[in-house]
Amino acid sequence: MVDRTVRILAAGTALPGAPIDTETLAARFGMDRLWQQWVDTFIGTRTRHLALDLETGEPRESLADLATSAAAAALADARVSAEEIDLVVLGTATPDTLMPATVNVVADRLRIDGIPTFQLQSGCSGAVQTFDVATSMLATGRYRTALVIGGDVIAKHYDVTTDLAALPPEELVNYVLFGDGAGAAVLTAEGHDGSPEIRTVLTRVAGLDRRPGQVLRWYGLADRDSARAPADEDYKAIEELVPQLADEVAQELLDDLGWEREGVGYLLPPQLSVTMTDKITKRLDFPLAEEITCVGETGNNGNALLFFQLERLLARMTAPSRAIAVAIESSKWIKAGLALEQHGSV
Incomplete structure (x- = not known):
């Protein structure tokens, strides 16, 4: 390879x-x-x-x-x-x-x-x-x-x-x-030395013996008249578990790369809501990182969120610098994250 x-x-x-x-x-x-x-x-x-x-x-x-x-x-x-x-x-x-x-x-x-x-x-x-x-x-x-x-x-x-x-x-x-x-x-993977490098990507299922935090149903002909709601979520479970899983992701990324929290210049936290993002960011405790967030304006638009954060990050990421992004899926609980590094001199 x-x-x-x-x-x-x-x-x-x-x-x-x-x-x-x-x-x-x-x-x-x-x-x-x-x-x-x-x-x-x-x-x-x-x-x-x-x-x-x-x-x-x-x-x-x-x-x-x-x-x-x-x-x-x-x-x-x-x-x-x-x-x-x-x-x-x-x-x-x-x-x-x-x-x-x-x-x-x-x-x-x-x-x-x-x-x-x-x-x-x-x-x-x-x-x-x-x-x-x-x-x-x-x-x-x-x-x-x-x-x-x-x-x-x-x-x-x-x-x-x-x-x-x-x-x-x-x-x-x-x-x-x-x-x-x-x-x-x-x-x-073709050159472009001036662009941020994707240093590592992490995805882990973490739902063993945990009830789904969110359910989104797709009805077919046989059950379209079901009385069940199309979507529901256990917001209390999400509020309790997402900060914990986010911290686990961040620590695993740091350990994998040998980075210290103080060396990370940008943090892209999970974007459930403004209130939850604030709570998670405090738990993650990256003291020198600029927080890149968008959920206050876009709402929680699921799989689009990381890209809205990346768009903002790419517009302001300086060289040299490091960024950590974390995302948590609360349906059957998946923890995920990635690390970017912009090489070069100031």
């Missing part, structure tokens, strides 16, 4: 429609001021973007639409053509259809053909998992350049006629926590 350095050239993102603030959500669903205060205090997310018309519930953009836009932006920023891509990997919890795979719809729209494509079904760790697959394949020497994509369109599970006041907390939280979006990045 040929061991080659893999670098990230560029990232691109896409959001559907205009930002929707909590006041707009409250007005649409008839929620009072106390509910808005609850969202501000316990969630903290200020705006989110939804791929549906909030008044009618009609879909406006699909995951393929958003992923294609994000991928095109990443390719343009990297100055890489579709013909130069040797591998495409998409991570999502919410594909547009079971078949065809959304990754292949995106590839077709980008005029990419004749290469390996992979679609990973995963929650928030799926974005990191795309890096795991792509960097492993690039390191073999058989492939030169990869396009990795992550995104989710969660709003298609919303019922805009729902009486939010009647929902239990495990269902209510989904209406304020999540948003839609997609992101992409171009990775290469």
